[in-house]
Amino acid sequence: MSARPLIRFLGTGWSHGVPMIACDCEVCTQRHPKNIRRRPSLLLQDARHTLVIDTGPDFRDQALTFGIHSLDAVFMTHEHADHVMGFDDVRRFTWARETPMPVYADPHTLARLKIVYPYVSAFRIPGKAVPKVGFLPWEAPVSLGDFRLTPFPVPHADLPCHGVLIETPGKRIGYVPDCSDLPAEALEILGDLDIMILNALRHKPHPAHLTLESSLALLHRIGAPASYLTHMGCDFDYPALNPTLPAGISMAYDGLEIAG
Ligand SMILES: [Zn+2]
Ligand SMILES: [Zn+2]
Ligand SMILES: [Zn+2]
Structure with missing residues (x-):
């Protein structure tokens, strides 16, 4: 495990994943x-803590493929299935815990999680193999180890959805896996970044997402020295597209590690 904080892309796909079924x-x-x-997820790791942002339907595969052996907290950006539907598999990381693992989300998303996963509170019953977690409201910065995570609202499909400002001792990193735009308030929070990670769904416009063109325009405005695209569909071929992107902007890929 690195002594420096580390950020790893566990998933960089849109809601269908790539390859997409029947494409x-x-x-x-x-x-x-x-x-x-x-499906989209980001791993944050320092010398003593492992955190994830979103646990989509591929979470089990991501944990096995990328060798995740512990997990100390989960942060959810919003309620969509591609971000929360692997949540049940966090229970493996909570077996040995004496206290519930914190799961942070905005109040609306927490209410939805409690509907989708009504059994999580059953961990207090001996023998129940359920996630031993505590749902906590995430409306202000949360600090854990070397990471400070601040949620901020972004427009996305008419439901509460958040981007994350990730601050480490050396860097300011923006992560917005889903949005249709970035309003002035979000751009203000995303000022003076070292790294920006932004969604780019496809070429054709979508009411809830950024196209490659609109994502590149926002990344240009944000002006981080290093930027990465995520939440991508199958319009984008890494070997063909990545070399053509503007300087400082790259396509992320599953497993990619960046220094935090
Ligand atoms: Zn999504
Ligand atoms: Zn979404
Ligand atoms: Zn395809």
Whole structure:
């Protein structure tokens, strides 16, 4: 484990993942390793803590593939299935805990999680194999180890959705896996960044997401020295597109590690 804080992309795909079921496009059929995109999730790790932002349907595969052996907290950006539907598998990380593992989300998303996972409170019953977690409201910065995570609202499909400002002792990192735009308040929070990670869904406009073109325009405005695209569909072929992106902007891929 690195002494420096580390950020790792566990998933960089849109809600379908890439390859997408029943898609015959070149990206889906050729399966270049950097075009394999699990549902969106980000791992944050320092010398003593492991955190994840979102636990989508691929969370089990991500934990096995990328060798996650412990987990200290979960942060949820919003209620959509591609961000929360692997949550049950956090229970493996809570077996040995004496206290519930914190799971942070905005109050609306917490209420939805309690509906989808009504059994989590059953951990108090001996023998119940359920996640031993505590749902906590995430409306202000939360600090854990080397990381300070501040949620901020972003427009996305008419439901509460949050981007995250990740601060470490050396860096300011923005992470917005889902949004249709970034309002002035969000751009203000995303000032003076070292790294920006922003969604780019596809070429064709979508009411709830950024296109590649709109994402690149926002990244240009944010002006971080290093930027990464995530939450991508199968329009984007890594070997073809990545070399053509503007200086400082790269496509992320599953497993990519960046220094935090
Ligand atoms: Zn999503
Ligand atoms: Zn495809
Ligand atoms: Zn979403």
